Amino acid sequence: MSSNANTVLVTGGAGYIGSHACKMLANSGFTPVVVDNLSTGFDWAVQWGELEECDVRDGEKLSQIFKRHQPAAVMHFAAKSYVGESVEKPDIYYNNNVIGTMTLLDTMRDHGVPHLVFSSTCATYGIPETIPIDESHPQIPINPYGMSKFIAEQMMADYSRAYGPDYNLRFASLRYFNAAGGDPEAEIGEAHDPETHLIPLVLDVAAGRRDKIQIFGTDYETPDGTCIRDYIHVTDLAEAHVLALKYLQEGGENQFLNLGNNQGFSVREVIETTEKVIGRPIKIEEADRRAGDPAELVSGSTLAEEILGWRPVRADIGIQIEDAWRWHMKFFHHN
Numbered sequence: 373m374s375s376n377a378n379t380v381l382v383t384g385g386a387g388y389i390g391s392h393a394c395k396m397l398a399n400s401g402f403t404p405v406v407v408d409n410l411s412t413g414f415d416w417a418v419q420w421g422e423l424e425e426c427d428v429r430d431g432e433k434l435s436q437i438f439k440r441h442q443p444a445a446v447m448h449f450a451a452k453s454y455v456g457e458s459v460e461k462p463d464i465y466y467n468n469n470v471i472g473t474m475t476l477l478d479t480m481r482d483h484g485v486p487h488l489v490f491s492s493t494c495a496t497y498g499i500p501e502t503i504p505i506d507e508s509h510p511q512i513p514i515n516p517y518g519m520s521k522f523i524a525e526q527m528m529a530d531y532s533r534a535y536g537p538d539y540n541l542r543f544a545s546l547r548y549f550n551a552a553g554g555d556p557e558a559e560i561g562e563a564h565d566p567e568t569h570l571i572p573l574v575l576d577v578a579a580g581r582r583d584k585i586q587i588f589g590t591d592y593e594t595p596d597g598t599c600i601r602d603y604i605h606v607t608d609l610a611e612a613h614v615l616a617l618k619y620l621q622e623g624g625e626n627q628f629l630n631l632g633n634n635q636g637f638s639v640r641e642v643i644e645t646t647e648k649v650i651g652r653p654i655k656i657e658e659a660d661r662r663a664g665d666p667a668e669l670v671s672g673s674t675l676a677e678e679i680l681g682w683r684p685v686r687a688d689i690g691i692q693i694e695d696a697w698r699w700h701m702k703f704f705h706h707n
């Protein structure tokens with residue numbers, strides 16, 4: 373089947389990470405086509421390529437989009453991604469993330485599209501048995517969000533084993549740690565509604581849009597008692613997706629790869645760094661633990677570097693906060 377060699381269908385391309393991937397794709401000579409139902413994404417975030425407003429569970433409409441654009445590959449970001457919500461409303465998560473991925477896989481197979489870069493998560497590992505976490509760590513998700521992504525990974529592997537010799541799906545499943553930061557040129561950035569993530573909430577306090585940040589748990593077994601996370605810049609994530617796509621197009625095998633900085637920061641450290649970077653005090657309130665939060669999640673892997681040649685360039689947490697802040701100021705100034 374003929375395809376447009378440079379066209380990449382990006383589901384969820386109107387969202388936080390997907391939109392940064394679109395920019396990186398466009399800057400790397402690809403033509404992104406965004407498929408997004410705009411349930412949590414924004415049309416303003418679609419600045420590099422056409423927007424096809426479509427839910428990935430709508431197989432018929434999706435098929436028409438494949439027919440129209442003849443993509444050579446797919447990046448799949450479209451998903452629900454709130455851990456807490458997934459515990460209360462698992463149906464939404466299995467429906468969007470599992471059925472959505474399955475519908476996409478079927479459509480890719482039906483149209484002979486062989487390459488998929490998938491947005492996975494460290495939440496597929498569950499409670500870490502060992503820190504740092506590498507790709508061989510057991511996957512025992514502890515919430516429906518992590519489980520839905522784990523099932524999607526299994527589906528991709530099963531589809532990849534089946535349907536040959538006419539169709540051979542090959543994929544890279546990228547398991548992110550905590551996405552942070554924003555486009556260094558501040559054309560796009562993080563905007564969730566409601567916002568639940570630490571860094572944008574801390575920036576809300578710095579901007580005077582919120583009076584304090586609650587620290588969820590100060591009695592964890594960590595040096596300062598607060599949770600430790602591995603924050604990875606969204607532009608570094610976007611770069612990894614483009615490298616993974618090129619790797620698959622050059623004949624690379626299926627991969628499951630962690631994307632993190634192999635370095636953890638506590639909630640208190642994030643707040644203190646923000647105070648330094650922005651030069652404003654951040655009011656805190658110590659609060660109870662949030663359900664489902666492991667004390668520490670830190671990646672320990674060089675596999676993405678070995679396989680893809682990927683090296684995060686905006687690893688510094690201060691740079692991540694600065695980039696997020698620049699975008700935050702611009703976005704909330706206009707909205």
Ligand code: UDP
Nearest residue numbers: 568569570571573586587588599639662665
């Ligand atoms: N967190 C916090 N206060 C908040 C939001 C988050 O203390 O208002 C903590 C949260 O418990 C976790 C860390 O910050 O330990 C990162 O949370 P976030 O929601 O940003 O990302 P997640 O780790 O859930 O993907």
